[in-house]
Amino acid sequence: MKRLILLLCLPFILVSFSFCKGKNKKSESANADYIAENTDFAAKQYGLMTKMIEDSGKILNPKSFINGKYKFIPPTEWTSGFFPGSLWYVYELTGDEKWKMPAEKHTEALDTVQYLTNTHDVGFMINCSYGNGLRLTGNKAYEKVIVQAAKSLITRYKPGAGIIQSWNANPKKDWKCPVIIDNMMNLELLFKATKLTGDSTFYRIAVSHADQTMKNHYRPDYSTWHVVDYDPVDGTVRHKNTHQGYSDESAWSRGQSWGIYGFVMCYRETSDPKYLHQAEKALEFVAGHPHYPEDGVPYWDYDAPDIPNTYRDASAAAILASALYEISTYSTKKDYKGWADHIMNTLASPAYRAKVGENGYFLLMHSVGSLPHNSEVDVPLNYADYYFLEALKRKKELEK
Ligand code: GLY
Numbered sequence: 129m130k131r132l133i134l135l136l137c138l139p140f141i142l143v144s145f146s147f148c149k150g151k152n153k154k155s156e157s158a159n160a161d162y163i164a165e166n167t168d169f170a171a172k173q174y175g176l177m178t179k180m181i182e183d184s185g186k187i188l189n190p191k192s193f194i195n196g197k198y199k200f201i202p203p204t205e206w207t208s209g210f211f212p213g214s215l216w217y218v219y220e221l222t223g224d225e226k227w228k229m230p231a232e233k234h235t236e237a238l239d240t241v242q243y244l245t246n247t248h249d250v251g252f253m254i255n256c257s258y259g260n261g262l263r264l265t266g267n268k269a270y271e272k273v274i275v276q277a278a279k280s281l282i283t284r285y286k287p288g289a290g291i292i293q294s295w296n297a298n299p300k301k302d303w304k305c306p307v308i309i310d311n312m313m314n315l316e317l318l319f320k321a322t323k324l325t326g327d328s329t330f331y332r333i334a335v336s337h338a339d340q341t342m343k344n345h346y347r348p349d350y351s352t353w354h355v356v357d358y359d360p361v362d363g364t365v366r367h368k369n370t371h372q373g374y375s376d377e378s379a380w381s382r383g384q385s386w387g388i389y390g391f392v393m394c395y396r397e398t399s400d401p402k403y404l405h406q407a408e409k410a411l412e413f414v415a416g417h418p419h420y421p422e423d424g425v426p427y428w429d430y431d432a433p434d435i436p437n438t439y440r441d442a443s444a445a446a447i448l449a450s451a452l453y454e455i456s457t458y459s460t461k462k463d464y465k466g467w468a469d470h471i472m473n474t475l476a477s478p479a480y481r482a483k484v485g486e487n488g489y490f491l492l493m494h495s496v497g498s499l500p501h502n503s504e505v506d507v508p509l510n511y512a513d514y515y516f517l518e519a520l521k522r523k524k525e526l527e528k
Contacts, residue, residue: 156527159523159527160527162472162473162476162523163221163520163523163524163527165476166476166520167218167221167222167520169481169484169491170217170218170221170491170517170520171218171221171222171224171227172484173482173484173485173487173489173490173491174214174215174218174489174491176484176485176489177190177488177489177490178215178230180489187233187234187237188200189201189202189203189205189208189211189212189234189237190211190488190489190490190510191205191207191210191211191509191510192488192490192497192504192507192508192509192510193487193488193489193490193507193508194504194507198488199504203237203238203239203240203241203253204241204244204247206247206249206252206253207252207253207509207510207511208238208241208253208257209238209241209252209253209254209255209256209257209258210252210256210510210511210513210514211234211510211514212231212234212235212237212238212256212257212260212261213256213257213259213260213514214510214513214514214517215227215230215231215234215235216231216235216257216260216261216264217260217514217517217518217520217521218231218517219231219264220260220264220521221517221520221521221524228265231260231261232261232265234257235257235258235261235270238253238254238257238258239273241253241254241277242254242273242274242276242277242280243276243280244277244280245280245283245284246296247294247295248281248284248292248293248294248295248311248314249314250277250280250281250314250317251277251281251311251313251314251315251316251317251318252313252314253277254273254274254277254317255274255314255316255317255320256514258270258273258274258277259274259316259317259320262274271324274317274320274321274324275321275324275325277317277321278317278318278320278321278330279321281314281317281318282318282329282330282333285333285336285337286305286358286360286361286363288359288360288361288362288363289305289340289358289359289360289361289362289363290336290337290339290340290363291305291307291311291336291337291340291341291358291363292307292311292314292333292337293305293306293307293360294306294307294308294310294311294355295308301357301367301369302357302366302367303355303357303366303367303369304357304358304359304360304366305357305358305359305360306355306356306357306358307340307341307345307355307356307357307358308354308355308371308383309341309345309352309353309354309383309386309387309390310382310383310386311337311341312337312338312341312386312387312389312390312391312393312394313386313389313390313393315334315337315338315390315393315394315397316393316397318330318331318333318334319331319334319393319397331397334394334397335394335398335400338390338391338394338403340363341356341387341390342391342402342403342406344356344358344365344368345387346387346406346410349413350406350409350410350412350413351379351384351410351413351430352379352383352384352387352410353368353369353370353376353383354369354370354371354372354373354380354383355367355368355369355370355371356368357369370500371498371500372497372498372499372500372501373429373431373500374429374431374432374433374499374500375431377431378429378430378431378432379413379417379429379430379431380428380429380430381426381427381428381429381430381441381444382428382441382443382444382447382496384410384413384414384426384430384444384448385426385443385444385445385447385448385451386447387410388407388410388411388414388447388448388451388455389447389448389450389451391403391404391406391407391410392404392407392451392454392455392458393454395407395458396454396458404455404458404459407451407455408455408459408461408462411452411455411462411464414426414430414448415462415467417430419431419432419435421436421440423470423474423479424445424449424467424470424471424474425440425441425442425444425445425471425474425475425480425494426440426441426444426445426448427439427440427441428440428441428444428496428499429499439494439496439499439505439506440494440496441494441495441496442475442480442492442493442494442495442509442512442516443492443495443496443509443511443512443515445471445474445475445480446471446475446492446511446512446513446514446515446516446519447511447515448468448471449468449471449472449475449515449516449519450468450515450518450519450522452464452465452467452468452471453465453468453519453522453523453526454522456468456526457526465526468519468523469523472516472519472520472523475492475516479494480492480493480494481493482508487508488508490508490509490510490512490513491508491512491513491516491517492508492509492512492513492516493506493507493508494506494507495507495508495509495511495512497509
C-alpha cells in the first residue's frame with residue numbers, strides 16, 4: 129500500500145522538486161546580481177574617493193561629507209579604522225590587486241594608534257584596519273601592531289569592576305568610570321591578541337567585560353542603556369544614562385546594533401551559548417518593537433518622540449545586517465538571513481544608496497552620528513559604509 133501511494137505521488141514530488149530547483153536558481157542569480165552590482169558600485173565610488181585623496185597629495189581619512197564639505201579625521205579619532213577597513217573589503221570583494229596598495233597605505237597611516245591608552249576605541253581603529261589587513265595578507269608586522277594595541281586597550285581594565293573603561297571620568301556628568309555599549313565591539317581585538325600570542329589575559333578580560341555588560345547594561349526587555357557608570361574600585365553601578373540617545377531610558381538604535389553584533393562575535397570567539405542567547409533576545413527586542421520600520425532601517429532612536437517624522441540611521445541598519453548574517457550561521461530561531469537580506473535590499477535602494485559620483489563618494493546616505501549634539505545628522509558616515517561592505521562580504525560567503 130505504502131509503495132502504491134509513493135508511486136502515485138512520485139510525479140508530484142518530481143514536479144515540485146524541479147519547481148523548487150528553478151526557484152532556487154532564480155534567487156541564486158538574483159543574489160549574485162545583487163552582490164556583483166553592489167561590489168561594482170562600491171569600487172566606482174571608492175575609486176573616485178581614493179583618486180580625490182591621491183590628487184590632494186595627502187593621506188586623508190574621510191569620515192563624512194556634510195553640506196558639500198568633507199570631514200577628514202586624524203588617526204586618533206574613533207572612526208579612523210573604518211576607511212582603511214572599507215578599502216580592504218573592496219579589495220576582497222573585487223579580488224582586484226589594485227586595491228591592496230591604498231588599503232595598506234591608509235592602514236599604516238594609523239601606526240601610532242597602537243599606543244593610545246586614553247580611549248577604548250583603539251579596538252575599532254586597529255581591528256577594522258590592521259585586523260582586516262592581517263586576515264587578507266598575513267603580514268607579520270600587522271600582528272605586532274594588533275598585539276600592542278590590545279596591550280594598550282587592557283590598560284583600561286578595572287579588575288574591581290571587571291570592565292574596560294570606555295571614556296575617561298567626567299566630573300560634569302558625575303561619571304567615574306563610564307562604559308558604553310559600543311565597547312562590546314572592541315573585544316574582538318582582544319580575542320585576536322590571545323590567538324596571536326597564546327596569552328589568555330586578553331581573552332579573560334574580554335569575557336569579563338562581556339559578562340558585566342550582559343549583567344548591567346541590559347534591561348529586562350533586552351534593550352540596552354547606552355552608558356553605565358561604574359565605581360572602578362568595587363564595581364558598584366553608579367548611573368545608567370545616555371549620551372547619544374533620546375533619553376536615559378530610551379533605546380538608542382546604534383547602541384542596540386553594537387550590542388547585538390558584540391554578543392554574536394563573543395559567541396563566535398567563545399562558543400558560550402549565553403552570548404548567543406543574549407543576541408537572540410536583543411534581536412527579539414528590535415524585531416518586536418512597534419517603531420521598527422517595515423523596510424528594516426531603524427529610526428535613530430527606537431523611542432524618538434517624533435517618529436515617523438524623524439531621521440533614520442543607516443549605520444545602525446548596516447551593523448545590524450552584518451550581525452544578522454553572522455548569527456544566521458549559528459541559530460535558526462528566526463530567518464536571520466532573510467531579515468539581513470531585507471535590510472540590505474533597502475540600503476541598496478535609491479532611498480539609501482548614493483548615485484555614483486555623489487554623496488562625497490560615500491556609499492550610503494542618511495546616517496546619524498549624534499542627534500542630541502546636533503552632530504552629523506542625516507549624513508554619510510564611514511562606519512555605515514564599512515558595515516555595509518562587511519555585510520555584503522558575509523552575504524557573498526553565505527550564498528556560495
Ligand atoms: N561609538 C560611537 C558611536 O557609535 O557613535
